[in-house]
Amino acid sequence: RRSGQYTMNHDHSKKIPDGASFDRSGSQDSLDELSMDDYWKELENIHETRGNDHEEQVALVVKEPDEGELEEEWLKEAGLSNLFGESSGDSLESMVFLSTLTRTQKAAVEKRVETVTQTMRKRNKQHQIPDVRDIFRLQNDSKGKVCDGSEPSTMGTSENKNETHDGTKGPKFSLRTDEQKNLPEDMPSSDTDINLEISFAEQAANLTDSSVGEMYKGGGGDTLLPNFRLPKDKTGTTKIGDLAPQDMKKVCALALIELTALYDTLGTEFKKQKAVKIKTKDSGLFGVPLSLLLEQDQRRVPGTKIPLIFQKLIAQIEETTLETEGLLRIPGVATRVKGLCQELEAKFYEGTFNWENVKQHDAASLLKLFIRELPQPLLTVEYLKAFQDVQNLPTRKQQLQALNLLVILLPEANRDTLKVLLEFLQRVIDHRDKNKMTLKNVAMVMAPNLFTFHGFGSKAIEQREFVMAAGTANVMRFMIQYQKLLWTIPKFIVNQVRKQTERQKKEKKDKAVKKLLKKMTYDREKHEKQEKTPNDTDVPQGVIRVQAPHLSKVSMAIQLTEELKAGDIVARFLSQKSGNVQTFKREEVFLYEIGGNIGERCLDDDTYMKDLYQLNPNAEWVIKPRQS
Numbered sequence: 001r002r003s004g005q006y007t008m009n010h011d012h013s014k015k016i017p018d019g020a021s022f023d024r025s026g027s028q029d030s031l032d033e034l035s036m037d038d039y040w041k042e043l044e045n046i047h048e049t050r051g052n053d054h055e056e057q058v059a060l061v062v063k064e065p066d067e068g069e070l071e072e073e074w075l076k077e078a079g080l081s082n083l084f085g086e087s088s089g090d091s092l093e094s095m096v097f098l099s100t101l102t103r104t105q106k107a108a109v110e111k112r113v114e115t116v117t118q119t120m121r122k123r124n125k126q127h128q129i130p131d132v133r134d135i136f137r138l139q140n141d142s143k144g145k146v147c148d149g150s151e152p153s154t155m156g157t158s159e160n161k162n163e164t165h166d167g168t169k170g171p172k173f174s175l176r177t178d179e180q181k182n183l184p185e186d187m188p189s190s191d192t193d194i195n196l197e198i199s200f201a202e203q204a205a206n207l208t209d210s211s212v213g214e215m216y217k218g219g220g221g222d223t224l225l226p227n228f229r230l231p232k233d234k235t236g237t238t239k240i241g242d243l244a245p246q247d248m249k250k251v252c253a254l255a256l257i258e259l260t261a262l263y264d265t266l267g268t269e270f271k272k273q274k275a276v277k278i279k280t281k282d283s284g285l286f287g288v289p290l291s292l293l294l295e296q297d298q299r300r301v302p303g304t305k306i307p308l309i310f311q312k313l314i315a316q317i318e319e320t321t322l323e324t325e326g327l328l329r330i331p332g333v334a335t336r337v338k339g340l341c342q343e344l345e346a347k348f349y350e351g352t353f354n355w356e357n358v359k360q361h362d363a364a365s366l367l368k369l370f371i372r373e374l375p376q377p378l379l380t381v382e383y384l385k386a387f388q389d390v391q392n393l394p395t396r397k398q399q400l401q402a403l404n405l406l407v408i409l410l411p412e413a414n415r416d417t418l419k420v421l422l423e424f425l426q427r428v429i430d431h432r433d434k435n436k437m438t439l440k441n442v443a444m445v446m447a448p449n450l451f452t453f454h455g456f457g458s459k460a461i462e463q464r465e466f467v468m469a470a471g472t473a474n475v476m477r478f479m480i481q482y483q484k485l486l487w488t489i490p491k492f493i494v495n496q497v498r499k500q501t502e503r504q505k506k507e508k509k510d511k512a513v514k515k516l517l518k519k520m521t522y523d524r525e526k527h528e529k530q531e532k533t534p535n536d537t538d539v540p541q542g543v544i545r546v547q548a549p550h551l552s553k554v555s556m557a558i559q560l561t562e563e564l565k566a567g568d569i570v571a572r573f574l575s576q577k578s579g580n581v582q583t584f585k586r587e588e589v590f591l592y593e594i595g596g597n598i599g600e601r602c603l604d605d606d607t608y609m610k611d612l613y614q615l616n617p618n619a620e621w622v623i624k625p626r627q628s
Contacts, residue, residue: 038329038444039469045331045365046372046448068119070271071112074260079253083113096507100499101257102492104201108261191397192226196233196490200401201261225439225481226396230488235615236566236607238489240408240415243497244600250497251489252409258493259386259405268392272382280375284345285309287373290413300349305416309348310370314424316355316363322427323434324360329445332362340366368449371421378414378421378450379406388451390478391471400482403475407486422483429480443476450476498597498616505597544613546591548573548623550584560610566591567605573623584625594620602626 075081080094101109195203230237243251263270281288283296290307297304317327331337340362347353358366371378379387383406390406393399407415425442432438437445451472479486542560546569553576558569570591574584593601596618603612613619 042445042448048334068116071115096503100496102199104261105257193231201265204265234608234611236604238494240487242602247599254493255405255408306420313367320360322431327435328364332365337365371449390475404486425480443473447473447476502597546621564609566603566607592622
């Protein structure tokens with residue numbers, strides 16, 4: 001029997017508004033009554049599907065955090081836990097990290113450190129508690145300059161370099177970014193271009209004209225969503241999944257700080273929720289934690305990244321046709337869906353379940369049921385409220401920027417599953433002429449399944465739900481419409497990762513040199529000269545050596561030209577055929593940038609190699625199949 005812990009503690013079906021009586025104040029658009037009607041009908045269907053399982057319900061408790069606890073948690077997640085607590089002395093890595101932050105990012109860190117410091121003083125902790133001003137002053141003194149989060153060419157410091165704090169409120173960051181004053185000529189200027197080169201929070205801080213981005217706020221039709229686009233980046237667009245795990249860890253820490261800085265700048269509160277662990281099912285299909293479900297699936301199909309049942313339900317819906325009118329909106333028969341659910345639990349993994357008996361609307365209901373029954377929401381307990389609060393940000397562009405950072409912050413399993421869901425929803429919308437399911441209709445139907453998480457079971461959710469309805473449906477629309485943009489890692493974050501890597505390597509090298517100098521009376525200049533001797537003396541200037549261990553031509557010297565792209569190099573290697581080596585299709589292999597100032601990055605085919613080489617001259621270049 002399926003667990004009933006997911007039932008809400010209230011019944012919306014009794015109080016669904018009729019027509020325009022609901023409050024639309026939380027919405028960016030005036031959405032028409034017909035489409036809102038879809039939202040409330042979906043909620044009614046959800047309650048009907050849950051049936052009378054009230055006796056088994058267990059709400060997921062969201063713990064009210066103690067003072068300073070959220071900030072402490074935040075600093076840990078940002079990789080800055082050694083700025084406080086017993087390990088506060090060992091903070092060289094944190095100093096390197098802080099030195100790459102922008103002005104608004106530093107302000108966000110400073111604010112949280114200040115709160116934790118005050119809390120610790122109140123608790124009379126015995127271990128060392130650094131003054132927040134000293135943390136940033138230490139960086140400046142150790143380097144003899146203000147660390148500014150960018151290279152001298154793009155960032156600078158104010159004339160008054162000594163003005164680090166005022167003695168009462170902590171540091172005043174006297175940093176300015178030249179980027180903000182003088183945008184390069186080729187930088188995007190259109191309101192629909194998304195600038196990924198400058199920190200989102202810095203852009204918000206410099207946005208003085210409140211009318212910018214507001215021109216799209218009228219109406220709720222599909223066509224009125226702005227056609228946001230990413231201007232072409234010559235050094236290549238970085239997608240989630242393109243970077244090595246060690247780089248992605250740095251990206252997530254920076255995304256958390258950047259998102260917080262953006263919310264701080266816009267005057268919106270950003271607080272992660274904290275869930276108390278509850279007892280969940282440890283096997284089965286519905287109501288099983290996503291990570292556990294993937295573990296059991298990977299034992300059957302190694303390398304699985306999306307739950308097998310989730311994949312199968314989507315395939316089942318698509319097998320019939322996506323042209324069915326009312327697909328996703330018209331529910332399956334509740335009793336039949338419940339029976340199918342129980343039968344799947346018993347027979348799915350044994351391979352004895354008869355899919356021919358499953359009607360399309362039932363499969364769609366099962367898919368939505370799977371999402372709702374997750375013990376923790378697909379968008380996670382931690383970030384669900386932050387996803388909901390995106391609707392409160394002033395402009396569409398800022399909402400999109402916040403969603404981009406939130407997607408980066410999701411755990412890999414949640415992010416991968418969400419991606420497959422959004423891609424499927426887009427395919428449904430592609431058939432809207434036949435199935436009558438427009439972007440707005442699909443968003444209305446799916447929003448209650450992703451956003452009204454039953455596990456919270458709190459009055460606050462109940463009271464906010466009517467106001468929240470249209471707003472979360474808009475967030476859902478954004479996620480479907482701009483999904484390709486949301487899975488892009490902003491260039492300014494990738495550049496910060498590069499700077500961290502460079503500075504960490506320099507710190508390690510300097511440490512090694514000092515150690516060596518202590519042991520031996522080595523001449524430092526001579527030693528550094530030795531260190532700088534190029535190991536690739538056979539490669540002339542303007543030429544890179546590309547390795548391809550999996551291909552017949554295993555190595556090639558490539559002359560860099562202004563127009564040479566990553567895809568051209570891969571094509572050149574693949575044209576060298578050989579009978580005794582495994583042949584790859586063009587879409588299976590990619591050029592990778594490895595080492596130098598990045599761990600590893602898969603390049604998109606349109607990356608201009610000369611531009612990237614100038615950004616990372618010490619990298620190695622390897623062609624290989626995409627890592628799964």
